[in-house]
Amino acid sequence: MNEMVDVLIIGSGASGAAAAWSLADTKMRILCLEQGDWMKQSDFPSNGRDWEARRYTDFDLSPNRRKGPWDYPVNDDNSPMKVANFNAVGGGTIMYTAHFPRMHPSDFRVRSLDGVADDWPIDYTTLEPFFAENDRMMGVSGLAGDPAYPPRQPPMPPLPLGKTGTRYAKAMNKLGWHWWPSESTIATTEYDGRAPCINLGHCTPGCAQGAKASTDITYWPHAIRAGVELRPRCRVREITTNEHGMASGAIYYDADGIEHFQPAEVVIMACNGIGTPRLLLNSASSRFPNGLANSSGLVGKNLMLHPWPQVFGYVDERVDGDRAPMLSLWSKEFYETDPARDFVRGYTLQFTRGTGPVNEAITSAAAGRLPRGQDHHRIYRELLYKRLQIGIACEDLPEEHNRVTLDPVLKDSNGIPAAKIDYQISENCRRMMEHGIARAEEILTAAGATNLYASRTVLNSPGHLLGTARMGNDPERSVVNARGRCHDVKNLFIVDGSIWVTSGGVNPTSTIQALALYIADSMKQRLATLFD
Amino acid sequence: MLLPAEIRDLRCVAGMMVPASAEYGVPGADDPAIFADILASLDRDFDAVRAALAALAGGSFADLDDVRREAAMQALEEQGGTAPVTLMRVVVQCYYRDERVVRSLGLEPGPPFPKGRTLEQGDWSLLDPVRVRPKMWRDAPP
Numbered sequence: 001m002n003e004m005v006d007v008l009i010i011g012s013g014a015s016g017a018a019a020a021w022s023l024a025d026t027k028m029r030i031l032c033l034e035q036g037d038w039m040k041q042s043d044f045p046s047n048g049r050d051w052e053a054r055r056y057t058d059f060d061l062s063p064n065r066r067k068g069p070w071d072y073p074v075n076d077d078n079s080p081m082k083v084a085n086f087n088a089v090g091g092g093t094i095m096y097t098a099h100f101p102r103m104h105p106s107d108f109r110v111r112s113l114d115g116v117a118d119d120w121p122i123d124y125t126t127l128e129p130f131f132a133e134n135d136r137m138m139g140v141s142g143l144a145g146d147p148a149y150p151p152r153q154p155p156m157p158p159l160p161l162g163k164t165g166t167r168y169a170k171a172m173n174k175l176g177w178h179w180w181p182s183e184s185t186i187a188t189t190e191y192d193g194r195a196p197c198i199n200l201g202h203c204t205p206g207c208a209q210g211a212k213a214s215t216d217i218t219y220w221p222h223a224i225r226a227g228v229e230l231r232p233r234c235r236v237r238e239i240t241t242n243e244h245g246m247a248s249g250a251i252y253y254d255a256d257g258i259e260h261f262q263p264a265e266v267v268i269m270a271c272n273g274i275g276t277p278r279l280l281l282n283s284a285s286s287r288f289p290n291g292l293a294n295s296s297g298l299v300g301k302n303l304m305l306h307p308w309p310q311v312f313g314y315v316d317e318r319v320d321g322d323r324a325p326m327l328s329l330w331s332k333e334f335y336e337t338d339p340a341r342d343f344v345r346g347y348t349l350q351f352t353r354g355t356g357p358v359n360e361a362i363t364s365a366a367a368g369r370l371p372r373g374q375d376h377h378r379i380y381r382e383l384l385y386k387r388l389q390i391g392i393a394c395e396d397l398p399e400e401h402n403r404v405t406l407d408p409v410l411k412d413s414n415g416i417p418a419a420k421i422d423y424q425i426s427e428n429c430r431r432m433m434e435h436g437i438a439r440a441e442e443i444l445t446a447a448g449a450t451n452l453y454a455s456r457t458v459l460n461s462p463g464h465l466l467g468t469a470r471m472g473n474d475p476e477r478s479v480v481n482a483r484g485r486c487h488d489v490k491n492l493f494i495v496d497g498s499i500w501v502t503s504g505g506v507n508p509t510s511t512i513q514a515l516a517l518y519i520a521d522s523m524k525q526r527l528a529t530l531f532d
Numbered sequence: 533m534l535l536p537a538e539i540r541d542l543r544c545v546a547g548m549m550v551p552a553s554a555e556y557g558v559p560g561a562d563d564p565a566i567f568a569d570i571l572a573s574l575d576r577d578f579d580a581v582r583a584a585l586a587a588l589a590g591g592s593f594a595d596l597d598d599v600r601r602e603a604a605m606q607a608l609e610e611q612g613g614t615a616p617v618t619l620m621r622v623v624v625q626c627y628y629r630d631e632r633v634v635r636s637l638g639l640e641p642g643p644p645f646p647k648g649r650t651l652e653q654g655d656w657s658l659l660d661p662v663r664v665r666p667k668m669w670r671d672a673p674p
Contacts, residue, residue: 109673113670124672147665173661361627381637
């Protein structure tokens with residue numbers, strides 16, 4: 001029998017790590033259970049000659065293909081977008097591009113401003129100090145002065161423009177459209193023990209240099225030094241409740257498959273937008289027959305995945321390709337709602353640098369650009385390192401039919417029922433996607449690119465899992481309140497992307513972590529009355 | 533492990549996908565060293581490759597003459613699905629890491645770490661017209 005802890009955090013990724021670090025100064029006994037293991041920088045693909053191919057094996061974005069010892073399967077057959085995640089200490093921050101935009105002020109007020117979905121019960125101003133704290137903890141590179149955002153000051157200078165960024169910048173100036181260097185958690189200087197970026201490229205599947213921030217090398221060392229215990233290779237099966245309807249702890253399996261019970265005074269879920277509803281639904285009991293914290297019926301519903309078309313083109317000289325971080329610039333020209341368009345809300349244009357030799361061949365062959373046979377060599381040489389690539393980060397609005405449920409058949413290696421997702425891209429989003437594709441084509445043409453190609457649903461991308469245990473003031477229309485506490489279970493908190501009300505048109509990690517810090521801070525401010 | 537007949541078929545497919553080229557001074561994907569790498573790297577694609585080979589002329593692809601091989605490949609490609617994509621991926625992911633091939637592209641073989649690369653800073657004055665734009669974000673009601 002494990003000893004009682006004050007706070008049990010489930011999941012060590014973006015949000016769990018931030019919450020653990022923030023709560024550490026309370027001197028409470030805090031334990032984090034993580035189903036994955038610690039990663040080593042020497043594990044990451046850019047150490048070896050098969051570095052590109054490993055994106056299709058043990059560092060594939062999809063858990064269904066990766067099939068690592070700590071991965072759990074997800075039935076995503078009924079979705080045009082596939083699930084991307086990573087299971088390790090650091091969670092999804094091991095496997096992300098390190099793109100770090102914040103949500104915009106308008107993203108928290110979509111009902112008031114645009115008459116769609118719902119407003120969040122909190123706003124940008126409330127989160128602003130936590131955004132800044134998180135920027136400092138993760139180590140953000142960027143440039144102050146972006147007219148698309150309220151003022152902020154990234155602690156490190158931006159990634160260089162390079163040849164690719166220069167092409168984009170000139171094209172955007174020609175069109176008169178907004179652009180700015182992307183904010184990222186790739187260190188451009190030495191920072192909190194991290195070495196600066198040396199342009200290995202392929203940042204997504206882990207950085208061998210350690211320049212990319214993942215919570216195993218940012219928050220966790222600080223949290224562990226402050227007394228938090230992190231127990232890896234422990235997969236939680238269910239959250240238990242007592243006779244008062246309060247969470248009493250969690251049942252988990254260790255690496256040998258041995259079942260344990262971990263009692264806790266408070267439970268915090270940080271398992272992402274699929275893992276959290278899966279665990280809540282798997283925690284059904286006689287008192288909570290439809291799943292824990294699910295009196296609203298909304299656990300698992302309103303899944304948002306961020307449709308993310310990609311548009312490619314090729315210029316007449318070699319540019320940066322994969323010889324630098326993928327991230328370059330962003331544009332917010334089309335982010336805010338414009339009544340003249342046939343959709344509401346908007347998108348970020350994310351300018352990236354291209355790809356490496358193997359991926360150029362794989363993706364171009366799959367797209368029908370690169371033939372087999374004798375012409376293969378000539379055409380390949382016309383493509384290699386000449387690619388410009390723009391991603392369109394479309395705001396995905398919540399719809400209840402997009403959802404996570406439990407698969408009746410599929411189970412993980414511990415026999416725990418797996419998640420199933422049902423998801424469709426909305427008409428509003430499809431119109432937004434087409435608008436973005438047309439603008440991206442204009443930009444690429446202005447940058448001198450030809451041979452344009454648009455991919456509307458990129459498999460396993462981007463892997464943003466949001467909205468399935470939404471935040472709100474009305475217990476009948478939300479799962480957690482404005483401070484992340486479940487309406488139904490007063491000592492159960494959720495800090496991951498599942499509590500998002502709407503998705504914005506940005507990569508979510510920055511806002512997920514700011515929310516986790518905000519929730520942890522509100523817990524600290526209310527310790528004496530936390531369960532009232 | 534693939535059966536000997538399957539290995540012959542896959543090697544034939546590899547050579548058709550990326551043939552040797554005297555013009556570019558590169559081996560084909562059926563080169564012994566590259567093909568050995570392909571065989572050793574099938575990994576999660578093993579079953580899919582085996583199924584794709586079975587779909588190619590019923591599993592006797594290497595025994596066909598050039599015209600029939602080409603027809604069988606075209607038929608597989610026209611069917612679409614994952615089979616042709618998988619075959620191409622298992623071939624090119626090894627072909628484009630072969631040192632001879634990588635050098636022919638003007639690149640230095642080897643993994644990115646620890647040497648890294650240099651990225652030019654660029655001209656940040658390009659940002660001047662954006663810096664002077666008025667604020668673009670919408671104020672939100674509290």
